[in-house]
Amino acid sequence: MHDIRFLRENPAAFDAGLARRGLEPLSAELLALDERSRAIKTALQQGQARRNEASKAIGQAMAQKDMATAEALKAEVAALKEKLPALEAEDREIGEALAARLAAIPNLPADDVPPGEDETQNVEVARWGEPRSFPFTPQDHADFGPALGLDFEGGAALSGARFTALRGQMARLHRALAQFMLDRQSRENGYEEVNPPLLVKDEALFGTGQLPKFAEDLFRTTDGRWLIPTAEVSLTNLVREQIVPTESLPLRLTALTPCFRSEAGSAGRDTRGFIRQHQFEKVELVAICKPEESEAEHERMCAAAEGVLQALGLPYRKMLLCTGDMGFGARKTWDLEVWLPSQQTYREISSVSNCGDFQARRMNARYKPEGEKQTRFLHTLNGSGLAVGRTLVAVLENYQQEDGSVIVPEVLAPYMGGLTRLRHS
CATH class of the missing domain: 1.10.287.40 (Serine-tRNA synthetase, tRNA binding domain)
Known part of the structure; x- marks a missing residue:
C-alpha cells in the first residue's frame, strides 16, 4: 500500500x-x-x-x-x-x-535496483562454487529420479499434473533437507521457529499483497479460506493490526510448511520433473524491523539462505533483480540460483525481498519509536531458506553417479539414519 x-x-x-x-x-x-x-x-x-x-x-x-x-x-x-x-x-x-x-499499484523500486523489462536484465552479483565436471553426461532428475523414489505417476494418479509422491529413501532425503534447513535457520541464524496456520482469511493475503491482484494463483476452500502459497503470509501477518514493542525488534521468524500454488501464469513451464509443483514444502524466513534496520536485515537474510547452499556444496549465483522482474510487494530482491547440471544453467531456488513499509501499511503493523508520540510503520522482509523440492532436485543432479545412484551430502548424515547413498530399489 x-x-x-x-x-x-x-x-x-x-x-x-x-x-x-x-x-x-x-x-x-x-x-x-x-x-x-x-x-x-x-x-x-x-x-x-x-x-x-x-x-x-x-x-x-x-x-x-x-x-x-x-x-x-x-x-x-x-x-x-x-x-x-x-x-x-x-x-x-x-x-x-x-x-x-x-x-493495486506495486511497490516502488529502491534506487539501486537496475532497470530492465524481464529476467534477462537481472544483474549477477556473485557466484559461489564451481560446477562439477562429470565423467559422464549428467541426466535430468526426472529421468533417473523415479528409480530412486520420485513417483510422478503415483502423484498424478492421485491429484493430477504437477503432484508427486516421494517414496522410501527419496522421502527420507526430502525430510532430511527440510529438517536441516529449519535447524540451521532456527539454531544458527536466530530465527524463531513457528508452526503457523496453512489456511488464512482474505485480509491476511491482502496484507502481504497476494490479494486482490493474484487470486488466480491461489487455492480457495469452500468456506472462503485460502491455502497459503508461502509461509510468508502467515508469518508476516502475525503482527497485523499491532503496535510491536520496540524492544522486541527485529522479529526474525522461520517456518517449514507445505505451500500451495495454482501456477496459473506458468502454463508450459517446467512440466517435467519436480521443479514446479502445485504442492511443495519450503522453509520461509521473515524479518520485521524498524526502517533503519531493513537493509542490514536484507543482507543478513540472504546470507542465511546462501549458507544452506554452501553447507550442501551446491554451486549457485546471486542475482539482483531488475525493475521488471521484481515481485509486486518488493522494493528490492535478490534471487539465489542453483546450478543444475542437466540444464547446464542456474535456476532460482530462493528469492529474498525487502518490502519496505509496503506490507506493513496494508496490515497496519506499526511500532512507536522511543521518545516519540506517533507510531511508524514497520518494514517487512521475506525469503526462502530454502525451497525444499528445488533443493532436492539440485542435490540429486549435482551428486548423481554414473550408475544412477546419488551420494548424500555429508551435512545431512545426522538426519539420514546412516544412509549415505540413494540406490536403485
Whole structure:
C-alpha cells in the first residue's frame, strides 16, 4: 500500500518510480481522487458541525419564544439530515475507490535496483562454487529420479499434473533437507521457529499483497479460506493490526510448511520433473524491523539462505533483480540460483525481498519509536531458506553417479539414519 501523503508531496517521484516498473503515470488520477475525497470530508464535517450547532440553537430559540427562528432552524436541520447521508455514502465510495486503486499499484523500486523489462536484465552479483565436471553426461532428475523414489505417476494418479509422491529413501532425503534447513535457520541464524496456520482469511493475503491482484494463483476452500502459497503470509501477518514493542525488534521468524500454488501464469513451464509443483514444502524466513534496520536485515537474510547452499556444496549465483522482474510487494530482491547440471544453467531456488513499509501499511503493523508520540510503520522482509523440492532436485543432479545412484551430502548424515547413498530399489 502506498502512502497518500508521500504522493501529495512527491508526485513526480511517485510517477518516476512507476515508470521504472514499466507503468504509466498515475499521480494525477490518484491526487484527483484524493482531492475529491478531502473536499467531501470537509463538506461532511462542516455539515455535521452545523447540524449540531443548529440543533442546540433550536432549544435556545424555543426558550426565548422566538418561534420563527426555531422553525427556520428546524428546517435547516431537516435539510442537513437529508443531505448528510448522501455525503457519507459518497465519502465511503470515494475512499474505497482510492484505497482500492492504491492497493493495486506495486511497490516502488529502491534506487539501486537496475532497470530492465524481464529476467534477462537481472544483474549477477556473485557466484559461489564451481560446477562439477562429470565423467559422464549428467541426466535430468526426472529421468533417473523415479528409480530412486520420485513417483510422478503415483502423484498424478492421485491429484493430477504437477503432484508427486516421494517414496522410501527419496522421502527420507526430502525430510532430511527440510529438517536441516529449519535447524540451521532456527539454531544458527536466530530465527524463531513457528508452526503457523496453512489456511488464512482474505485480509491476511491482502496484507502481504497476494490479494486482490493474484487470486488466480491461489487455492480457495469452500468456506472462503485460502491455502497459503508461502509461509510468508502467515508469518508476516502475525503482527497485523499491532503496535510491536520496540524492544522486541527485529522479529526474525522461520517456518517449514507445505505451500500451495495454482501456477496459473506458468502454463508450459517446467512440466517435467519436480521443479514446479502445485504442492511443495519450503522453509520461509521473515524479518520485521524498524526502517533503519531493513537493509542490514536484507543482507543478513540472504546470507542465511546462501549458507544452506554452501553447507550442501551446491554451486549457485546471486542475482539482483531488475525493475521488471521484481515481485509486486518488493522494493528490492535478490534471487539465489542453483546450478543444475542437466540444464547446464542456474535456476532460482530462493528469492529474498525487502518490502519496505509496503506490507506493513496494508496490515497496519506499526511500532512507536522511543521518545516519540506517533507510531511508524514497520518494514517487512521475506525469503526462502530454502525451497525444499528445488533443493532436492539440485542435490540429486549435482551428486548423481554414473550408475544412477546419488551420494548424500555429508551435512545431512545426522538426519539420514546412516544412509549415505540413494540406490536403485
